[in-house]
Amino acid sequence: MDNDTYFMAVAVLAAKWSPDPNTKVGACIVNPDKKIVGIGYNRMPNGCPNGSLPWARESEDPLGNKYLYVCHAELNAIMNKTSADVKGCTIYVSLFPCNECTKIIIQSGIKDVIYLSDKYKGENTTKASKKMLDLAEIPYRVFLPASKEIVIDFGEIAPGLFGNPPADPPAD
Ligand SMILES: O=c1[nH]c(=O)n([C@H]2C[C@H](O)[C@@H](COP(=O)(O)O)O2)cc1CO
Numbered sequence: 001m002d003n004d005t006y007f008m009a010v011a012v013l014a015a016k017w018s019p020d021p022n023t024k025v026g027a028c029i030v031n032p033d034k035k036i037v038g039i040g041y042n043r044m045p046n047g048c049p050n051g052s053l054p055w056a057r058e059s060e061d062p063l064g065n066k067y068l069y070v071c072h073a074e075l076n077a078i079m080n081k082t083s084a085d086v087k088g089c090t091i092y093v094s095l096f097p098c099n100e101c102t103k104i105i106i107q108s109g110i111k112d113v114i115y116l117s118d119k120y121k122g123e124n125t126t127k128a129s130k131k132m133l134d135l136a137e138i139p140y141r142v143f144l145p146a147s148k149e150i151v152i153d154f155g156e157i158a159p160g161l162f163g164n165p166p167a168d169p170p171a172d
């Protein structure tokens, strides 16, 4: 597996933990030594219990929309960093960063962005992101997977857990 596939797969796996019922986003920050220094996914702020804030996208209640509260995957990945800073790092994101995340990415010193989906490319938030990244000379490129899916096969590591006894060692 090549580096991009591995790190994007980590971002996509992180996204699976998101409680957002509509769009689950994951981010994985990698330093120049190819070590992961931050992972994040979109979720409500720490300390806000599940269910205490809304996941609605369009509510008549002005305080009833998730957008006021949700912490984006990129913000969480940067805040969760295990290194002193993320200068010179690459961020792998499952969705093109919004303008607010882009500001944080730029200010944090991240040097490039690799994304999977650009489903909001028509939105002004995404256009503003690209404008800022272009001005700041931070390259962004799409990750084109070699296959639609990769499989994590627990049974390959521990076949005995799934009713398949490990193969006999070869006879002498
Ligand atoms: O850069 C991003 N990072 C990120 O975590 N998100 C999150 C915020 C929301 O929880 C969700 C988008 O929700 P929706 O597709 O329903 O509008 O994705 C959204 C973006 C860009 O839109």
Ligand SMILES: [Zn+2]
Binding pocket: 072, 073, 074, 097, 098, 099, 100, 101, 102
């Ligand atoms: Zn964002």
